[in-house]
Amino acid sequence: MTSKNAPLLSCTKLTFSYPKNVVLDNISLEFGIQSQHLNAQENNKTSGEFVGLIGANGAGKSTLLKLLTGISKPNQGEVTLSGASLKTFKRKLIAQYISFVPQDTSIDYAFSVREVVAMGRHPHLKSFEPEGEYDQSRIMHAMEKTDLLKMADRSVTELSGGERQRVFIARALAQETPILILDEPTASLDLCHQLEVLALLKTLAREGHVIITAIHDLNMAARFCDRLIILANQQVVADGKPEEILTESHLRQHFSVEARVDKSDEDGFIRITALQPVSHICSA
Numbered sequence: 063m064t065s066k067n068a069p070l071l072s073c074t075k076l077t078f079s080y081p082k083n084v085v086l087d088n089i090s091l092e093f094g095i096q097s098q099h100l101n102a103q104e105n106n107k108t109s110g111e112f113v114g115l116i117g118a119n120g121a122g123k124s125t126l127l128k129l130l131t132g133i134s135k136p137n138q139g140e141v142t143l144s145g146a147s148l149k150t151f152k153r154k155l156i157a158q159y160i161s162f163v164p165q166d167t168s169i170d171y172a173f174s175v176r177e178v179v180a181m182g183r184h185p186h187l188k189s190f191e192p193e194g195e196y197d198q199s200r201i202m203h204a205m206e207k208t209d210l211l212k213m214a215d216r217s218v219t220e221l222s223g224g225e226r227q228r229v230f231i232a233r234a235l236a237q238e239t240p241i242l243i244l245d246e247p248t249a250s251l252d253l254c255h256q257l258e259v260l261a262l263l264k265t266l267a268r269e270g271h272v273i274i275t276a277i278h279d280l281n282m283a284a285r286f287c288d289r290l291i292i293l294a295n296q297q298v299v300a301d302g303k304p305e306e307i308l309t310e311s312h313l314r315q316h317f318s319v320e321a322r323v324d325k326s327d328e329d330g331f332i333r334i335t336a337l338q339p340v341s342h343i344c345s346a
């Protein structure tokens with residue numbers, strides 16, 4: 063049963079371990095304020111947010127994102143979608159509400175760009191149901207927004223890493239889900255495409271989507287995200303607005319770097335200048 067007042071997505075007391083190491087311990091988070099998105103007829107536009115998940119290499123960002131999508135299962139704790147346990151949702155139903163852009167975008171089979179983007183429509187279609195006009199318009203729109211129209215017929219196996227990353231982002235856009243979860247979606251993109259993709263995600267958040275992305279570029283995170291969460295020592299160690307989170311003390315403690323943090327008079331964004339590592343060993 064879903065509940066109207068529950069957050070769109072939340073996790074409670076999540077713990078995840080590999081045989082030799084605990085990665086996440088007792089993580090509780092809430093994303094999005096209301097759940098009207100789960101009623102396809104309603105179009106609530108107030109609960110969107112653009113959340114950046116940050117932390118050193120190995121801090122557990124990808125692991126948490128996979129737990130939130132239901133791809134991985136927690137050892138303890140629960141993920142809920144609009145108040146209902148993710149365990150009660152079939153995979154196809156989850157895919158109507160959560161799209162995922164993985165860190166690894168390699169594909170072995172020579173699908174065309176359009177074919178991969180069109181896979182974003184599968185959760186909305188019955189088995190073997192052909193795309194309708196609406197599906198086709200969403201596929202075209204997603205390719206247009208990610209600058210892929212000119213390579214729609216090319217094989218994904220022949221694309222650069224950044225081009226392939228955009229194909230996966232387009233697939234997520236075509237999926238038209240209220241929640242988008244992305245694992246370092248701009249890691250391979252050139253500066254222009256980074257700005258375009260982050261601005262697009264911000265627009266989606268303004269339109270009511272919940273966007274959760276792992277991101278290493280803290281200046282980009284400061285500029286585009288509404289909220290930042292730092293993972294360190296298997297825990298959420300900070301959660302708030304970028305200017306509250308990106309402090310020199312947090313950067314020293316959780317990113318092992320001496321940095322200068324300034325707020326621009328021009329646009330009000332935080333600017334981080336990394337000065338030097340705290341020691342020769344960067345810690346998670």
Ligand SMILES: Nc1ncnc2c1ncn2[C@@H]1O[C@H](COP(=O)(O)OP(=O)(O)OP(=O)(O)O)[C@@H](O)[C@H]1O
Binds near residue numbers: 276
């Ligand atoms: N299949 C696995 N088996 C064992 N340990 C793993 C496995 N996958 C990841 N880990 C470990 O889990 C921890 C968290 O990994 P995760 O990929 O979630 O970190 P991350 O914060 O996303 O890192 P990065 O910034 O480098 O992408 C790391 O210590 C990693 O070595």
